[in-house]
Amino acid sequence: MVSNLDAQVNEAGYRSTQFNEGKFHNTNETQPPSLSKTLGIFWRFMTESKVSPVPSKPLPMVQQTPSMLAQLPDTQVHMIKLGHSSILLKVYGKYWLLDPVFSKRASPFSFAGPERFQETPISLEDLPPIERILISHNHYDHLDKDSVLALIDKTQEIFVPLGVEGDLAQWGVNKAKIKVFDWWQEHVDSESLVAFVPTQHFSGRGLGDGNKTLWGSWVIKAGEQSLYFSGDSGYFDGFKDIGRRYGPFNYTFIETGAYDKDWADIHMTPEQSVQAHIDLNAEVMLPIHNGTFDLAFHAWYEPLERVSKAAQQHQVTINTPIVGEVLTAGQSHNNAFWWKSFMSNG
Template sequence: MSDSPISARAAQAGKFRNSEIEYRNPPSKLFEMIRAYMRAERAAPVPEQPLPLRRIPAAELADTAGPATVYRLGHSSVLMRLDGQYLLTDPVFSERASPLQWMGPKRFHPLPFELEALPQIATVVLSHDHYDHLDKDSILALDHKVERYVAPLKVGNHLRRWGVAVDKIIELDWWQSVSVGSLTFTATPAQHFSGRGLTDRDKTLWAGWAIESRDARIFFSGDSGYFSGFREIGERLGPFDLTLIETGAYNALWSEIHMLPEQSVQAHIDLRGAVMLPIHNSTFDLALHDWYEPLERAAAAAARQGVHLVTPMIGAPLQVGAAVETRAWWRDLMGPARAQLAPDR
């Protein structure tokens, strides 16, 4: 198979573009970001104690007969059991979210399972090619268990270079869908960018994903700034039983391509979601906020907006569509900062 097709949005110099903004990092903005990092004073950039984590028993993973269930594995990696098969989003299982494993953001917590215990994965869903979402070592370690990969346009080029079989890769443009058995995957617009080096900026597409099974509709945001596309996705493909929404690694300086927590909650509302699970947090230090701030701000915004927010600990099963309540586990690790907060919800 030749390289994947390219959409009309990439007509100029073979680069993909956002629908509402042109995201750039001029020298003045880069200098402002560097200055912000140098001046940042954070109380808790990383947890001082181990995060609570539930080990997922191999026998539990071997059972595919249960209801629609999701497990947070860390950052944007989520394991889903839908219609008796397993799906995995943006698997990043390496120690660091970096092209180099001796430097870069280090994991806060181990994986909640042994890789060998993972069952067959029917579909790996990829949102874009940044290192904290597309990890070569994880792809190669999992590939013998994976039946297919569903990715935005051109992301498959990375997989093919790494030796993934051509016939296992499906690439879609925004609003394109593919049905595999009882599951339907639709690539949805997102407001972000792509690239893994100095010369490949925006040469692959970025996307969110609407995933529909017999019993559940789930939205996986990938990375995105807040934009009107969420409302259109909700109108065309919603409502959703569960939204997995990026909530972390944000800053006002780059809010165009990473939502603030309050915007993440609004995106969930726009999507017509029933239950929101904040992802993209609690695993790597990728911004200037304290490690627990994304969950705390999302919980506060959800309470104000009347949104049903769930925050399961890493490895805990969450049944889609059930009346589930979770606790604010991160507050147990906040130390003195917790005294300034309202009582647990």
């Protein structure tokens, strides 16, 4: 079982092989953006014309209520996409949240920054008591301060990467609820195994805290089901290592969106996302990190269109549920390519 945060930190810093000279590092070192490249990206955002960056009409959604969630059988694992990378799991009667972001914007500001295309299918207030929250890294579209603070009183524990406990402590979260993970660390209890495993990404919430906290992905094994949640990552050999150590997986939630040539090493193309799923030795792929915020230069629907074509080419089973739709592990899912009706008009 992973120890709590007090055992993770010593006076010299973090006891992590990824931590060196005050920062965390990827296994395959990525090139930090130069000032000229950063300015070039800002210039693109200011001047480059986009095609269908946001939907032109409301997207479909299945509303959820506490009574509807309660009716889902406690003998199975149920999965509900809440938007972007936020997932609600009902794991044999207990509720887990993965990267919960309920705020209107993925931004440090309430008045500016990427605005969500639609509300979540259930409100923070209507969520049932939460057994466990898992956070992949501290970017604003994955770690949402307002959501964490609204949920923490009805949450038993929150699992975070090394360093993110500092963000939570500043927000007043009780340390007793926090468990901190380095790569390859596990938490094992009588009902599940959870492991924090590598990705190729970065972290930071301000101008001076780049890579001061770790990033990663989550393996969840409960009963007969084995799940993988990618967080954010560029494509790298680590997916094969995770597949060898923890595969096969029944379901993967794989980042598929917000990719671009200017940051290709830290976000995957849809085709690479399918390959990551194959590397993980998995059965069913659920593309996440799309359809909620405008974070790149591609059309909002492009990730779903491209990943579906790539999955078909590689004979990968893919599920693309609308927001709020319930998927139950082990049960067939009538997969509708719902975004196609939006492609002609945005």
